[in-house]
Amino acid sequence: MRASGWLLAAALVWTGACREVTIEEVTVTLDGGLAPTAFGGPRGLDTELRVSVASILSPTDAYAGYAELVEHLARELGRTVSLSQRRSYRETNELLAAGRIDFAFVCTGGYADLLRWGERVEVLAVPVIDGAMTYQSLVIVPASSRATRLEDLAGKRFAFTDELSLSGFAYPTWAVRQRGLDPRRFFSASYFTASHDRSIEAVARGLVDGAAVDSHVWRQLVKARPALAAQVRIIEQSEPLGVPPVVALERLDPELRARLRAALLSLHQDEDGRRLLERLGIERFAEPPEALYGSALEVIRGAGR
Amino acid sequence: MRQLIARLRARLWVKLALFGVLGVAATHTLHLVIGRDLASRAVLQEQVARGQDVARLVARQVTDAMLVEDAVSLQEAVENAARSQNVAWCFIERDGRVFASTFTDGTPAGLVGVRPKGQAPGPLILRVGNRRYLDVGAPLLGGAAGVVRVGLDLEPLAKTRHDLGVYLGLVALATIAVGVLAALLVGRKVTRPAQALLSAAAGFDPAVGAEPVPVRGSDEFAELTVRFNEMMARLHAAHAEYQASVRKAASSERLVALGSLVAGVAHEVNNPLAGLKNVQAAFRKGELSPERHQEYVELMGDALGRIEAIVGRLLEFGRPRPLALAPLRPQDLVREISRLAGAAARQRGVTLAELDEVVGAGRVMGDRLQLGQALLNLVLNALHVTPRGGAVRLRCRERPGWLGVAVEDDGPGIPPELRDRVLDPFFTTKPEGEGTGLGLSVTRAIVDAHHGELEFAFPAAGGTTVTLWLRAGAP
Numbered sequence: 047m048r049a050s051g052w053l054l055a056a057a058l059v060w061t062g063a064c065r066e067v068t069i070e071e072v073t074v075t076l077d078g079g080l081a082p083t084a085f086g087g088p089r090g091l092d093t094e095l096r097v098s099v100a101s102i103l104s105p106t107d108a109y110a111g112y113a114e115l116v117e118h119l120a121r122e123l124g125r126t127v128s129l130s131q132r133r134s135y136r137e138t139n140e141l142l143a144a145g146r147i148d149f150a151f152v153c154t155g156g157y158a159d160l161l162r163w164g165e166r167v168e169v170l171a172v173p174v175i176d177g178a179m180t181y182q183s184l185v186i187v188p189a190s191s192r193a194t195r196l197e198d199l200a201g202k203r204f205a206f207t208d209e210l211s212l213s214g215f216a217y218p219t220w221a222v223r224q225r226g227l228d229p230r231r232f233f234s235a236s237y238f239t240a241s242h243d244r245s246i247e248a249v250a251r252g253l254v255d256g257a258a259v260d261s262h263v264w265r266q267l268v269k270a271r272p273a274l275a276a277q278v279r280i281i282e283q284s285e286p287l288g289v290p291p292v293v294a295l296e297r298l299d300p301e302l303r304a305r306l307r308a309a310l311l312s313l314h315q316d317e318d319g320r321r322l323l324e325r326l327g328i329e330r331f332a333e334p335p336e337a338l339y340g341s342a343l344e345v346i347r348g349a350g351r
Numbered sequence: 352m353r354q355l356i357a358r359l360r361a362r363l364w365v366k367l368a369l370f371g372v373l374g375v376a377a378t379h380t381l382h383l384v385i386g387r388d389l390a391s392r393a394v395l396q397e398q399v400a401r402g403q404d405v406a407r408l409v410a411r412q413v414t415d416a417m418l419v420e421d422a423v424s425l426q427e428a429v430e431n432a433a434r435s436q437n438v439a440w441c442f443i444e445r446d447g448r449v450f451a452s453t454f455t456d457g458t459p460a461g462l463v464g465v466r467p468k469g470q471a472p473g474p475l476i477l478r479v480g481n482r483r484y485l486d487v488g489a490p491l492l493g494g495a496a497g498v499v500r501v502g503l504d505l506e507p508l509a510k511t512r513h514d515l516g517v518y519l520g521l522v523a524l525a526t527i528a529v530g531v532l533a534a535l536l537v538g539r540k541v542t543r544p545a546q547a548l549l550s551a552a553a554g555f556d557p558a559v560g561a562e563p564v565p566v567r568g569s570d571e572f573a574e575l576t577v578r579f580n581e582m583m584a585r586l587h588a589a590h591a592e593y594q595a596s597v598r599k600a601a602s603s604e605r606l607v608a609l610g611s612l613v614a615g616v617a618h619e620v621n622n623p624l625a626g627l628k629n630v631q632a633a634f635r636k637g638e639l640s641p642e643r644h645q646e647y648v649e650l651m652g653d654a655l656g657r658i659e660a661i662v663g664r665l666l667e668f669g670r671p672r673p674l675a676l677a678p679l680r681p682q683d684l685v686r687e688i689s690r691l692a693g694a695a696a697r698q699r700g701v702t703l704a705e706l707d708e709v710v711g712a713g714r715v716m717g718d719r720l721q722l723g724q725a726l727l728n729l730v731l732n733a734l735h736v737t738p739r740g741g742a743v744r745l746r747c748r749e750r751p752g753w754l755g756v757a758v759e760d761d762g763p764g765i766p767p768e769l770r771d772r773v774l775d776p777f778f779t780t781k782p783e784g785e786g787t788g789l790g791l792s793v794t795r796a797i798v799d800a801h802h803g804e805l806e807f808a809f810p811a812a813g814g815t816t817v818t819l820w821l822r823a824g825a826p
Contacts, residue, residue, distance in 0.1 A: 069395070069485070071476040074465055080457030081464070084448040105418035109492060131418040 094126045095302075096147040098138045100156050101208065102260060102290065104241045105131045112151065115313075115322045122309040123302070133240050135159070135210035142167065142295060149294035149306060153260075154339065155212035157291055158346050166296040170303065171310040171331035172289050172338065175262055179338060180286035182261040183213030185221070186249050189279045193256065196221055196282050202255035204233040205245045211260075212342055214242055217284050218258040220349040229350070243267060250277040262289070266327045287345065288338040292331070307333075360546060364538035371534035372527055379523030386519055391512045398437070398485050398503050399474045405432050405441070406489035406501040413443060417450065417496050425451035432501060439484055439504040445497030462486075466498070482506060544572040548579055555583055557590035601724070601793045620661055623654030630654075674721060674800055678714045681756050681821070685745045687719075688726045692734065700739035703730070706746045713754045715821040717801050722819075725797040729758040729817050732791070736762030736815070748818060755806075755820040764809050794819075 097119075099112045113129060120127035130147060132138050135156035141147045143165050152160070160167050172179050187193045193202075196218070207214025215238075222229040237254065239245045242263035249257045261283065268275040292310060294303050313319035314330035323330060409432045416424035425443055432441040433453040442452035444463050452458040465477060466488065475486045483505040491497045544567060551564045563580040566573050630647045633639060639647065689705045696703035733743040741761035748755040791805075798805050804820040 069399070069474050069476050071478060071483075072465055073478045074459075074461050076459040076461055076479060078459065078461040078464075081444065081447060081449045081460040081462075083452075083457075084445065084450045101419075105415040106492070109418050109496070113495070130420065133415075133419045133421065137419075 094128055095120075095123065095149070095306075096128050096130060098130045098132060098141055098147045098150040100135050100138045100151060100153045100290065101131070101133055101241050102153050102211075102263060104243055105133070107241075107243060111326050115326070118313075118318060118322055119306070119309055123305055135208045139163075139165075139210070142293070145295065145297070148298050149292065151290065151292050153208075153211060153290040154288055154342050155208070155210040155214075155216055155346065157293060158212065158339065158343055159210050160293065161343075167293040168296050168303065169291040169334050170294050170307045172291045172334040173326075173328040174330050174332050175289065175328055176265075177329070178286065179289050179332065179334065181213065181289050182286060183217035183258050183284040184261050184264055184280045185218060185256060185258050185282035186246065186264075186278045186280050187256045188249055188252050189277050190252075191255060191279065194281055197225065198281070199256045200227075200232055201234045203235045203237070203253075205237050205239050205248045205254040205257035207239055207242050207245050207257075207259070209238065211242075212287060212346060213260045213284070214245060214258050216346045216349040217287075220345045221282070221284075223348065223350060246278060247274065250274050256281075262327065269327075284345070285341055287342040288334070288340075291334060355549075359549065360538075360542040363542050363545070364535060367538040367541070368531050368534035371530040375527045375530040376523070379519070379526060383516065383519045383523060387512060387515050390515050391508065394508055394511055395485070395505075398505070398508060399487060401435075402438075402474065402485055402487035402501050402503045403489065405435050405438060406487050406499045408432070409441060409443075409501070410489035410491050410499045413451075413499065414491050414496060417443065417445075417491055422451065429453050429499075437504050437507055438501060440502040441500065443491070443497055443499050445491075450497060462502075463500075466500075476505070477502070483509070541572070544568075544576060548576060551579070551583070555586070557586045558594070560584075560587035597793065597796045601796065620658050623657045626654045627651060674718045676716045676718055679717055679719050679722070680712065680714050681747050681754050684719070684722055684726055685747060685756055688723055688730055689745055691723070692727060692730045695731070696734055696743065699734055699737075701734050701737045702742040703734070704742055704744045706744055713749065713823045715754050715801075715823060717821060718797075721797045722801065722821075725794040726756055726758070726819060728791065728794045729819065733758050733760035733762065733815070733817075736760055738762075749823075750820075752823055753804075753820045754823045755818045757816055757818040759816045760814050762814055764813055764815050765807070770807065770809075 097116055099108045101108065103111065108131060109129075116127050116129045130141065132141065135153055136159070138147075138150055138152060139156055139160055142150055142152075142160065143163070149170065157167075157169070175181065185196055185199075187199070193199055204218070206218070209215055219229040222232045237248070239248055239257075242259040245257040245259050246264065246267055248254045264275075264280075294306060310331040311333070313323055409428050413425050413428045415421075416428065429441040429443060429451045430453060432438055440453050440458075440462075442454065442458050442463070443450040444458075447460075447463060449458045449463060462477070462479075465475065465486065477484045477486050485503040485505055487501050487503070489499045489501075491499065547564050551561060555561050561583050563583070564576050566576045566580075630651050633643075633647060685705055689703055693703055730743060730745070737743050737760045743761070744757075744759040746757045746759065748757050795805055798819060798821075801821055803822065806818040806820060808816040808818070810816060
């Protein structure tokens with residue numbers, strides 16, 4: 047009897063001890079009003095600068111690369127800088143056109159579109175990558191594909207990135223047209239993946255038979271994910287085209303624009319800036335030479351848009 | 352006896368059953384407490400894991416949508432999450448602002464603010480009113496892009512806990528029932544041999560002996576039964592031995608008593624012998640008238656008859672016999688013994704008085720000769736202690752249901768320190784050679800055989816009164 051009493055006591059102590067590891071309990075009252083919602087809320091302070099990054103990369107990758115750069119610029123300017131992302135180049139362009147953002151890292155195709163619609167924007171700086179201010183459009187196929195030329199992709203499935211993309215849409219369309227073919231009928235099916243990295247993945251996984259991508263994104267991916275890159279083969283590449291620029295609205299205070307440009311141009315001069323540039327695969331920012339985008343605009347026009 | 356056994360048995364049963372029930376109840380309380388606790392904790396862990404899975408899935412799904420501020424995709428994602436079983440809510444918040452939520456009328460600020468901003472969200476149990484919810488969270492881009500919060504209703508968990516409790520309780524009840532049954536059966540098994548032993552012990556008479564209790568099984572009770580049987584056999588043997596020694600003692604005591612009587616008897620025989628001698632002398636002279644001759648012949652006959660009677664009584668007294676019960680009157684016993692011991696009393700110069708104040712004509716069942724020996728022993732003891740010139744009085748007594756013979760002496764009485772020992776065998780105050788010390792113990796054995804009593808009294812006036820009581824009544 048006594049033994050069973052001890053046993054019972056021990057068990058109670060044991061279960062009591064085990065209770066300590068259970069989950070914390072909190073009493074919540076629901077009469078404290080409602081939490082504010084994020085969308086459609088009041089606009090930020092006027093001193094806030096707003097920036098967007100065109101979806102050359104997927105939003106998550108772009109965020110990883112640009113969030114810190116944006117913070118760095120905010121420190122340099124002594125201003126709050128908020129980053130907004132969108133899924134398509136056109137949405138970014140529309141943010142600019144509507145004055146909802148002040149400057150943006152757009153893509154070349156997007157920049158050309160802004161010019162086409164007569165938006166008053168100024169190129170603040172362009173990135174220098176591998177010593178050049180140009181990049182290329184690469185036509186890629188799965189490593190196992192027998193295609194060696196763009197023509198071999200006739201009747202195949204093809205992935206574009208964005209309807210405003212130079213390297214991901216305008217160039218392959220232009221190249222097909224150059225061969226005297228109808229780009230609208232050349233591929234059996236085409237998809238818009240919204241970003242270059244997703245296009246590369248679609249090809250690597252065999253979801254499509256080919257895609258056209260940004261050479262800069264490709265090189266970054268070869269470094270970061272060599273196994274994925276090994277599943278993809280390049281069959282064609284474009285002439286050098288002007289790199290995607292950083293643009294600002296002309297109605298933004300000229301002094302602020304000048305400071306913004308200065309901050310970009312001097313990024314590579316301090317260690318923190320170099321680290322951020324390195325992460326984006328950029329050597330430095332520079333002022334664009336005249337007619338940097340001549341060939342790009344020609345391709346876009348030739349693509350028939 | 353039957354009642355006692357039934358009571359003992361019932362008590363044993365109740366004890367065994369109680370032990371069984373207590374044991375089973377204690378064990379099952381433990382099972383209930385521990386099992387329920389373990390199970391409900393396991394279920395809770397399972398719920399935490401599930402909640403975290405849902406939250407992480409939503410987080411992976413909505414990271415891009417969150418970055419591009421795609422409110423529609425965010426809302427779709429949280430509503431999809433809420434379709435999972437038991438999911439009470441799902442919302443996405445950053446710095447206290449809600450980006451998408453399953454609360455269509457707005458998300459309660461208390462719920463959003465329950466977690467400090469920017470902290471990695473571990474599981475929490477939220478008590479809202481009288482319901483409990485499990486709140487888990489998954490960060491978006493390490494929390495920089497916000498947190499997906501998922502709430503799981505714990506009501507099903509409480510129900511599981513309750514069901515488990517009921518189930519374990521039923522199992523416990525069933526086990527207790529089986530335990531009680533087992534205790535009753537075991538109790539029966541244990542009490543049956545105990546009952547047999549109890550009955551045997553109750554009915555055991557060492558004089559008669561007993562049939563051995565049948566040995567069942569091979570457990571402790573079987574061993575106990577074997578020992579018990581052996582003990583009964585030993586008791587029976589010891590009793591027989593005792594009886595034999597008592598018989599032996601009685602016979603030797605009879606011889607001692609005979610010795611005491613012989614002197615008186617010799618005196619008594621002497622008178623008729625003297626008469627015979629005179630008659631013989633007269634016959635030798637031969638000058639007897641025929642009338643005288645006839646008278647003398649009759650005198651001779653008388654004398655020889657008396658001698659024959661005296662010797663006959665002695666012979667009868669000295670012969671060992673089995674107990675032969677017959678109705679007899681205590682007065683007759685008194686008369687006979689006073690006649691037998693009269694001579695011895697006269698020789699010692701002690702008056703042996705027979706006080707005739709006897710009431711009624713009650714009779715007892717007894718063995719005349721054995722009771723005679725018992726009374727004679729008392730009288731001889733009384734004569735022995737009474738100084739010359741004193742008296743020993745025999746008195747018949749009566750009390751409801753009993754008739755008795757009291758022997759009063761004028762002796763010094765028995766010292767208080769010896770009173771407890773007078774009935775012990777071989778206890779004697781007589782000088783060496785005058786007694787075996789068995790007199791009173793033999794008397795007592797005889798009285799016991801008649802289911803009588805020996806009563807000792809020590810009157811203030813001195814002396815000792817020993818009363819031999821016998822149950823009144825005879826057919």
